[in-house]
Amino acid sequence: MSKGxxxxxxxxxxxxxxxxxxxxGDPSLSYIVAWLGSFYIFALTLSGWVKPLPTDLSFGEQLMRPIILVHIIFAGYMACTSIFYFFNLLGYENFEKISTFFVVDQNKLLTLAQCQRYYCLGHAAFVSGILVFMHYPEKQKFTFDQERTASLLFYTAIMSFPAYMVFNRVPGLSQFSNQFSTLSFIAGTLALAFAIPEKKIWNTVICLVLYFSNFYTALTSGFKEPIIISVMVLGIFLYPNYKKVVLATFIPLLLILFLLLxxxxxxxxxxAWSGDVSGDAASQLALDAVLNNGTDDDVSDTNWSFAVYRLSEVDMFTGFVESTPDKVxxxxxxxIKQAATVIIPRIVWPGKPSTEDLVMERVYASGVIRRGSRVSAKPAYIVDAYLSYGQIGIFAGLFFYGMLAQLISQKAEQLFGGYLLGTALIFSGLFQIFWRGLSFEFIFNTIFWSYITMHLIHFVLKSKNILRPA
Structure with missing residues (x-):
């Protein structure tokens, strides 16, 4: 347990x-108080008012720890992005009133306010789980040669990529390929951040190739998150050495990406998804449209629609709240029991049901999506917590989530000689799912096997005498 x-x-x-x-009784006011409540929680926790932040490292040198990065991304995405949906419900588009005759759906507004209260409760419970179990500096059980850090990161990036390729080709082991893909990206980005100030030309060139290879993969994935994460992580790793440059370039760049992506x-x-053109051609068409041909109105309309229905998952949450427990x-x-069965690898259980199909059953049961629809609408972690036990489920589930993230991060620092290899590399590389929070089945499966992988990597590094008892 924690001290202080x-x-x-x-x-x-x-x-x-x-x-x-x-x-x-006043849903608009209730919503605003709950929404602003998350910023209040951010202020109290990140300032160290509730519990002092770790003092073993400066703020900029420990950004990947759960209390900072996981907290900001997970809680920010969960609790702060619904504001656009709220304004849309009140009859606004791009923050301009559509019509003076617009009639607000009061039932929807009541449900939205209820969901935002759940988000506020979940945010408080999540960060409570982190703070109660946060204890630094963690006593390290192993250490490594600090002078070889850059080389160790470099070779981790190089060796993780073929591991990803191998697991990707073995039926039933694809979940491990995702782990090593993310680990390779994090290791390569960290290695690049080390190589630049140390002026290691070849390491820098190879790491740049790896980084832009990952960035290109993100660009042709059709998803926005991998692109934003690619830029954000590089900025975080460069920040300790280049604070002013990072603040002056990466923050504006991230804002531009949010506008254009x-x-x-x-x-x-x-x-690309229609099958008419290749991914490369689709990427070029999309870039050309955004940078040259797209009108300001087109971009604004697309951005508003994205902000209302895609940036936040509150629209889906309201559907679950309306159906549970009244109808379901x-x-x-x-x-939770179903999530436990999902942990069994498909290579051991060839007839294992599709995780996606299992999750979608409760989506269909709630009426959020009609059966047979081609749309995927997997419930977020807080939704599954609500579906399990309502408000009690949200408090218990989110507290457990924060506790788990904190304890795993600290365990990684114990096993890998501190923050750099423990949290920045291993925790961020293997447990990136904490940043977003998916359905119970995906969360539990990924965390369980990532924990196993963490110990296997520790065993290999220890057997090679890279890690030595402290």
């Missing part, structure tokens, strides 16, 4: 949720 935490201050994190409940992804999918009973422990 004030449980009275921990309770203060739940005040916005309590106030939003007291104001639920919805239009780019929409045009790319239109062309709480699942209690059924989803």
């Amino acid at each position: 935490i004030s449980y009275e201050r921990l309770i203060a994190l739940y005040l916005p949720w309590g106030l939003a409940i007291a104001l639920k 919805p239009t780019y992804a929409s045009i790319f999918r239109e062309n 009973d709480y699942y209690e422990f059924d989803i």
